[in-house]
Amino acid sequence: MTSENLTRAEAQERSSFLETTHYDVRLDLTQGPKTFLTESTIYVNSTEERETFVDLIAPEVLEITLNGETLDNPAERFDGARVQLPALKVGENIITIRANGAYMNTGEGLHRMVDPVDDEVYLYTQFEVSDARRMYANFEQPDLKATFAFTITAPAHWRVISIAPTPQPVPAGEDSDGQPIATWTFEKTPKISTYLTALIAGKYEGYEGTIKSRSGREIPAGVYARASLAEYLDGENILKVTQQGFDFYEEKFDCDYQFPTYDQIFVPEYNMGAMEHPGAVTFVERYVFRSAVSDAIRERRDLTILHELAHMWFGDLVTMKWWDDLWLNESFAEYASTLSSAEATRWTNAWTTFAGSEKAWAYNQDQLPSTHPIVADMVDFDAVETNFDGITYAKGASVLRQLVAYVGEDSFFEGLRAYFKKYAWQNTELTDLLDELEATSGRDLRSWSKLWLETAGVNTLRPEIERDADGTITSFAVLQSAAQDYPTIRPHRLKIGGYSLEGGTVKRTVSVETDIDGERTEIAELAGTKADLWLINDEDLTYAKVRLDDDSLAFALEHLRDIDDELARTLVWSATWDMTRDAELPSRRYLELLLKNIDREKDSSVLRTLLGRLDAVGTRYAAPADREEREKKVASALWELTQGADGGSDQQLQFLETYLQFAGKADLDTVKGLFDGSVTLKDREIDTDLKWQITIALAALGAIDEAGIDEVLASDDTQNGRKSALTAKAAIPTAEAKADAWKRTVEEDTLANEHLSSAVIGFNRASEELRAPYIEPYFEMIEKAWASRSSEIANRLIQGYFPSQYPSEEIVRKADEWLASHEDAIYGMRRPVLEGRDSVARAVRVQNADK
DSSP states (O other), X not given: OOTTSOBHHHHHHHHTTEEEEEEEEEXXXXXXXXXXXEEEEEEEEESSOOOEEEEOOOSEEEEEEETTEEOSOGXXXXXXXXXXXXXXXXXXEEEEEEEEEEOBSSSSEEEEEEOTTTOOEEEEEEOTTTOGGGTSOBOOSTTSOBEEEEEXXXXXXXXXXXXXXXXXXXXXXXXXXXXXXXXXEOOOOOSBOGGGOOOEEESXXXXXXXEEOTTSOEEEEEEEXXXXXXXXXXXXXXXXXXXXXXXXXXXXXTOOOOSSOOEEEEESSOSSSEEXXXXXXXXXXXXXXXXXXXXXXXXXXXXXXXHHHHHTXXXXXXXXSSGGGHHHHHHHHHHHHHHHHHHHSSOTTHHHHIIIIIXXXXXXXXXXXXXXXXXXXXXXXXXXXXXXXXXXXXIHHHHHHHHHHHHOXXXXXXXXXXXXXXXXXXXXXXXXXXXXXXXXXXXXXXXHHHHHTSSOOOOEEEEEEEEOTTSOEEEEEEEEEOBTTBOOOOOEEEEXXXXXXXXXXXXXXXXXXXXXXXXXXXXXXXXXXXXXXXXXXXXXXXXOEEOOOHHHHHHHHHHGGGBOOHHHHHHHHHHHXXXXXXTSSOHHHHHHHHHHHGGGOOOHHXXXXXXXXXXXHTTTTSOGGGHHHHXXXXXXXXXXXXXXXXXXXXXXXXXXXXXHHHOOGGGHXXXXXXXXXXXXXXXXXXXXXXXXXXXXHHHHTXXXXXXXXXXXXXXXXXXXXXXXXXXXXXXXXXXXXXXXXXXXXXXXXXXXXXXXXXXXXXXXXXXXXXXXXGHHHHHHHHHHHHHHSOHHHHHHHHHHTSOXXXXXXXXXXXHHHHHHHTXXXXXXXXXXXXXXXXXXXXXXXXXXXXX
């Protein structure tokens, strides 16, 4: 373990005698393109006279003072991640550390990017979990909250944003190139954790307005992006959704928004979807739409806006003591944002999106060998970094929804309101929330917590049905099972729906809400009822895989498109998908189901999920002998669907985008025609981003060379254009193109995070013959990548290059060999290999079931 990896025990030891009260942080961002000057003055109270350390990751420490005394030999006190201090005195101590900090291009710490359009420099920070120490010296743990005052010196024409209102800049002379610089002195913030501090600086431009709090307070609210993208910002729509979220949350939580401003900034080369800095939320730039996008993407952006807004209460106002309760922050925001989206915005089908997308993510994650309890044992920073996953977000949110069903929505929110009132500006643990919910609901939640939050794995629920001659139910029971490695049987509050065909439409005709517990639960009230399709977990209240009985499955395969309830239809899609992934339903049957019914789905997010599944059953889930023909069949069907969709529609766009991923040699004339304009689609403009998708498809077919790609780039020499060009060039089906992509990403270390991933994506558009020579080098590069790159870049390489495109027993064997020879390696390095191996092994099982 390196000194960068702070352990929970070390953090608990520090907080046992230290209390941070305030930070003064001064940054000079005019020192050049590599480093910046950082000075952090920390006010900390100690109850003991003892030594400690301050966290800092930087190239060089220049000076350390403690209580007014300059310490000798600062370099000897610094190991690259920790600054060792002599014994603090009892009472208040003042620590000042000056250093040269390093700009990053990995999306961690203080990230720096130069816009190719206008050569403007853009900075932003991403600190969660432990990267505030890359910008200023601090005590990097969430329970040592403090107030902060930032003073920033930067080019005078920049906009500088932090977690306090942006002050008027004061001229500060000129930099070494004679350009004007200025200083921004921010006011003191409320008491927060280090990972929530932020700095966004550069020529950000955009839309400015206000948000109205229920108290009547007008909150300044800006929406910003790089100057070259600002024209595409739909700031009015973004603030409309934000206002809807404010209204919903302040009422539901009975707690006003506590921070002075609410800016939302779309930043380049961002690793995450967004980050909840109080009053200065950052978002990934792909949510700035310069070309047509599906409503699924727009819904996802609005959900992300609401997710980050929910964190202003759960995470920022009340914060976890340690990262063990990371799940509670993220799960709550995921649950609350879906609820507010469904009840307060135009996305009234948000729970359908959640069922088809978020829960699918959770079910997938929960069946990997890396699964873990929702309440994970976060022993150190390394453990935390590996657990930003489908368990922490989607399973946790699913289980919170089950908790709401268990205690009742009124009791849940009554307990939540008490929680916010009691713990505002403090740090908490799970037990603090459970105490409030027990008080309002009267339920004992400790045993519920042990079963749902402290054990891993997903249950499977199956109906056991007996019928008489005319189909009337004589006995109905729900059977519950669990995976062998995670045998927990859980209580479930759920609904069971019966659906019948009436006049050409399948409608719900029976509904029962009940409690399921144990391995078999008799549902006596369903005796005497009758339906064509029985759906356990109707309305999707609990978290479990669901199976259909044989009669219901046969009916569903025949009448899926006739089910009138969108959520019920989505649950049938999900049940049959789980059967396919578990090799209980041949993938060719699921492919038939998709091609027969996918045109029925008008909901954009449902369609997006189904097209993702089409990619699986159309390629790696196909038996190897059938794959080539299946890919041709899917491409042909997608082009027919594209042509048959309404002109300019969401369906048309999504079908076209997926077709371009499947296009093979038989489609070359069509793709060329889309490129040169000789093939057109009704009411569909080939805009900038769609042109790039067509270019990448041509490149993968060997129908455009690097010179041709450069011609397209000349018409869009932007950040997005350069990333797309990297993908296109790496997709060219030659050994030389693949070798160049591998060299630029693995052997060299010059590409920024998103550029690296763009090249990896293109590399993976390859035949089995072109991909095969890189299987051995992949396993050889893992250890080196982990040792020499940041965790973000190493994960992008190890996950992105895992050879999963053509699943085989041979790849499983090679992964097993690597894992066996690296049993003692750090888990963060092993995890993507474990998950990749499991994904390939599952695909092989699905292929075998398809033969």
